[in-house]
Amino acid sequence: MSEQFSIDYLKKILQEKDYKMTGQRKEILQIFLDQPSQHHLSAEDVHLILRNKKSEIGLATVYRSLELLASLGILLKIDFGDGCSRYELNTTDPDSHCHHHLICLKCRKVIEFDEDKLDELEHTIAERSGFKIINHEVKFFGYCKECRESMDN
Amino acid sequence: MSEQFSIDYLKKILQEKDYKMTGQRKEILQIFLDQPSQHHLSAEDVHLILRNKKSEIGLATVYRSLELLASLGILLKIDFGDGCSRYELNTTDPDSHCHHHLICLKCRKVIEFDEDKLDELEHTIAERSGFKIINHEVKFFGYCKECRESMDN
DNA sequence: ATGGGTGCAAAGGTTTTGCACTCCG
DNA sequence: CGGAGTGCAAAACCTTTGCACCCAT
Secondary structure (H helix, E strand, O other), X not given: OHHHOOHHHHHHHHHHOOOOOOHHHHHHHHHHHHOOOOXXXXXXXXXXXXXXXXXXXXXXXXXXXXXXXXXXXXXXXXXXXXOOEEEEEOOOOOOOOOXXXXXXXXXXXXXXXXXOXXXXXXXXXXXXXXXXXXXXXXXXXXXXXXXXXXXXX | OHHHOXXXXXXXXXXXXXXXXXXXXXXXXXXXXXXXXXXXXEHHHHHHHHHHOOOOOXXXXXXXXXXXXXXOOOEEEEEOOOOOEEEEXXXXXXXXXXOEEEEEOOOOOEEEEOOOOOHHHHHHHHHHHOOEEEEEEEEEEEEOHHHHHHHHO
16 A cells, blocks of 8 residues: 555554654655665665765664664565665555566666566465465576677677 | 586586686585585585584685585575575476475574476566576565464464 | 695675664653 | 664674685696
């Protein structure tokens, strides 16, 4: 639901768990709200964006806030194998399919792909192993269209 | 093929690419051969196992060897979000399905699950995005049977 | 014999932590 | 007001790198 993508939603969730709504947390979430998708920001990225906005927030606070937002389910923490954790808005909700990431082995570009299709597999897993699945992370490694074309030459 | 799981295979692959077969590389691969599956070893783990075997191999060499074995397709490098890269034997071959990992959010245990079922999804992706898929990595996060039972109490 | 491989220690990068100060509730 | 949250710097980690020496080929 769109309720999930607002500062008010953050406030509500924080209050429910007795966390405080601080200016820092608000500003950090706002960055993700401003960049609807496509961006997978690292703590360093967020820190830099804040700096450009003249908002000096300590790097340690950025790390702590991202971790908190992820634990609240507002952000998703993902690892693309580039040496740091990256975060994106968690757009997963019961009605929508979540997306996968295609990672180009040549140019390291990350492409989003909207199609889930893992329901059947999840069902098989739950049945056979008794594992209760909360979330999943699917990454495909390969070569993007552009790199494949440049490799043909 | 079983040929893939031997020191001789390593020797052949190394020679093909003008790498040298050294005692260190042999010993490090042997550790993975000795522990057929279930283990996802970090560089530190491998270094410790070597030390217990009275084989003093420098940590830097362990890192370099693991990286090399992964680049040769003999090992797979995986990130389970615990702060370090882990490796396992690459049992992927054209005929067999590869497996997924179920990661318990409570006890951090990693369970292997043998079922691929991603052919259709891969085909859809290739068709729509022109992305050539080489490999994929699928992780399911949730709660294992044991943790779920202990949480019910 | 020769160039790739190794070991060691130092450097690099990301993330966490201790502590005094701040400010939300 | 009181305690959670913050900022800063230091520390903790994992990983990479420079360089002298070693040893497969």
